[in-house]
Amino acid sequence: MSKLRVHALTVSIDGYVAGPDQTLDTPMGIGTEHLHDWMFPTRTWHQIIGEPGGSDGIDERFAAEGFEGIGATIMGRNMFGPVRGEWAPVAGEEWRGWWGPDPVYHHPVFVLTHYEHDPIEMEGGTTFFFVTDGIESALDQARTAAGSDDIRLGGGAATVRQYLRAGLIDELHLVISPLLLGGGERLFDDDLGDAVKGYECVEVTAGEGATHVRLTRR
Secondary structure (H helix, E strand, C coil): CCCEEEEEEEEECCCEEECCCCCCCCCCCCCCCCCCCCCCCEHHHHHHCCCCCCECCHHHHHHHHCCCCEEEEEEEHHHHCCCCCCCCCECCECCCCCCCCCCCCCCEEEEECCCCCCCEECHHHCEEEEECCCHHHHHHHHHHHHCCCEEEECCCHHHHHHHHHCCCCCEEEEEEECCCCCCCEECCCHHHCCHHHHEEEEEEEECCCCEEEEEEEC
């Protein structure tokens, strides 16, 4: 069966995935400008933004792994966009994601939400589907779409915590960035209970710009 994988989920030293006051202008929250600095020099990131070059090395290896063997993605609504509550235009237009007309996914993406929305078909094979009946339904739909490939679970932190509590994540790749945020949204919060006991650390590797930690389900 295909695996549910979290890749390159970057956290600060003090455990925050996002800073406070997430808005359209600061989608990751205040103070997070350098949270993902480890990724920007890599060859994978250069390919994403359509530029040549980029570094090889440990950070590149981990960045590239997040795109290998993935046939579908699940994400929370906060990762898809800044709209809260009922769907409404942003700056007078329908919100279609942060990624422009040709998102990086190139496969079906299932967005968790409480509000119905028609699918949004983008260039390059990406279609956003909006799931209103829970995390298990999103995973079932993603498995069907991915076939024998794995599913990547994107953010935000609240979405990952839901799947951790349910024991549904098979592999979790955390990137510990050498940055203190002092506040924001945590990944390992009190609402996880004993869920983390179902996972074990199988790898800790120092990269050029961050430390990579891999957890797997026991």
